[in-house]
Amino acid sequence: MYKLKINDKAEYKIEKTRDKLFINDKEINADIQQLNETGYHIINDLRSYNAEVVSFDKEAKIAQIKVNGNLYSVTAQDQFDILLDQLGLNAMNANKVSDIKAPMPGLVLKLLVSEGSQVKKGDNLFVLEAMKMENIIKSPADVTVKSIKIKPGDKVEKGQVLLLFQ
DSSP: OEEEEETTTEEEEEEEOSSOEEETTEEEOOEEEEOSSSEEEEEETTEEEEEEEEEEETTTTEEEEEETTEEEEEEEEEHHHHHHHHTTOOHHHHTOOOEEEOSSSEEEEEEOOOTTOEEOTTOEEEEEEETTEEEEEEOSSSEEEEEEOOOTTOEEOTTOEEEEEO
16 A cells, blocks of 8 residues: 655555556546556556656655646655554654764774754764774755764763754
8 A cells, every 4th residue: 555645635545456557446447558667557447647657756655746737746655654553653754863972992093074054864973993993974954064972082971962953
């Protein structure tokens, strides 16, 4: 089962069994033909549709689809996404990060951000030397640096708060 949200407005529940397609619990008897890698021709209820997948982000489950010249933004959730939402463990909550703690004891070599910096997930924050190895600590989410609790040359202990985020 999938939940589709079109243009952040209309929601649809999609289920596919072996050879049947259901939209909002109604069986759909559409003729769907794939024309090429991104193009489809669909006939449903004596109406013809030309659909093209303009872009698709598999990880985020977001697609831009053009149907008969009109562009639609489609967001999908599978049964696991739905369950995580019901449990309050969705990806939006998982990315709320308030601080960075030292993953290991070590010595701060370099700061790569300053207070007020806006950083994206995966951006470098600082360099920590531990056991004669340099470790680049990266941002776990898109955040703004609120406060920096360290400076180059500081020795830190595992679990010590190093940066605070807004």
